[in-house]
Amino acid sequence: MVRFDERFFRPHIARMDDDLIAVLRAYPQIYLACHVEHRTRASSPSGLTSRDSALLAHVAEPAGSSPAALARHLGVAPSTLSAALARLGGRGLLTLDEDEADARRRLVRLTAAGRAALVADSVLDPARLAAVLARMPAAARRRAVEGLTLLAAAARDYRDGGG
Numbered sequence: 492m493v494r495f496d497e498r499f500f501r502p503h504i505a506r507m508d509d510d511l512i513a514v515l516r517a518y519p520q521i522y523l524a525c526h527v528e529h530r531t532r533a534s535s536p537s538g539l540t541s542r543d544s545a546l547l548a549h550v551a552e553p554a555g556s557s558p559a560a561l562a563r564h565l566g567v568a569p570s571t572l573s574a575a576l577a578r579l580g581g582r583g584l585l586t587l588d589e590d591e592a593d594a595r596r597r598l599v600r601l602t603a604a605g606r607a608a609l610v611a612d613s614v615l616d617p618a619r620l621a622a623v624l625a626r627m628p629a630a631a632r633r634r635a636v637e638g639l640t641l642l643a644a645a646a647r648d649y650r651d652g653g654g
Contacts, residue, residue, distance in 0.1 A: 514642070524623060525615040544612040546575055547605055549647075550585065555598030558587070564651050584608050 539547075549564060550556050556564075562572040576599060579585050584605035590596035601609065610617050624632055 521623075522615075525619040527614065527616045539608060539612050541614075543575065543579060544609070544614075546572075546579065547584065547601060547609045548613070550599050550601050550605075552601065555588065555590075555600040557590075557596060558599055560651070561599060564647060579605070 546561070546565065549561060558572055558576065559569065562569045565572065567575075576585065576587065580587060582604075583602055586600050586602060587597045588600055590598050624635075627635065
């Protein structure tokens with residue numbers, strides 16, 4: 492039986508507010524309604540591992556991501572990321588382009604095939620998610636997507652900053 496340990500929760504309870512409770516309630520509801528079973532490379536529509544799919548999901552759109560920042564964010568060694576980029580690039584799912592602002596830098600960008608693989612191999616079922624979004628008026632849908640995008644950006648910033 493799980494016990495409520497006040498020593499652990501006390502600092503968190505002090506920070507609880509309506510926004511925190513709303514996200515803690517909303518995320519599991521979205522996940523439960525739209526989640527698909529975990530896939531292996533063999534059962535994946537695109538033949539990707541879950542790690543490959545996660546990498547595609549973390550490439551910034553449309554600006555692209557620097558390989559170094561992507562490796563830091565994903566918590567993998569640059570050599571591990573380099574091998575994954577070569578493999579996924581070889582499959583036509585992403586490109587390594589010269590950064591227009593600094594020719595010394597490269598940027599990882601998804602190709603059209605990479606975007607399609609991202610949709611096909613997401614942990615969220617695109618058809619279910621589309622059905623959920625279709626239930627919303629257009630203005631509410633835009634606000635919801637904008638809010639999730641902002642929350643995801645803050646989560647990346649939190650993780651990249653080391654928490």
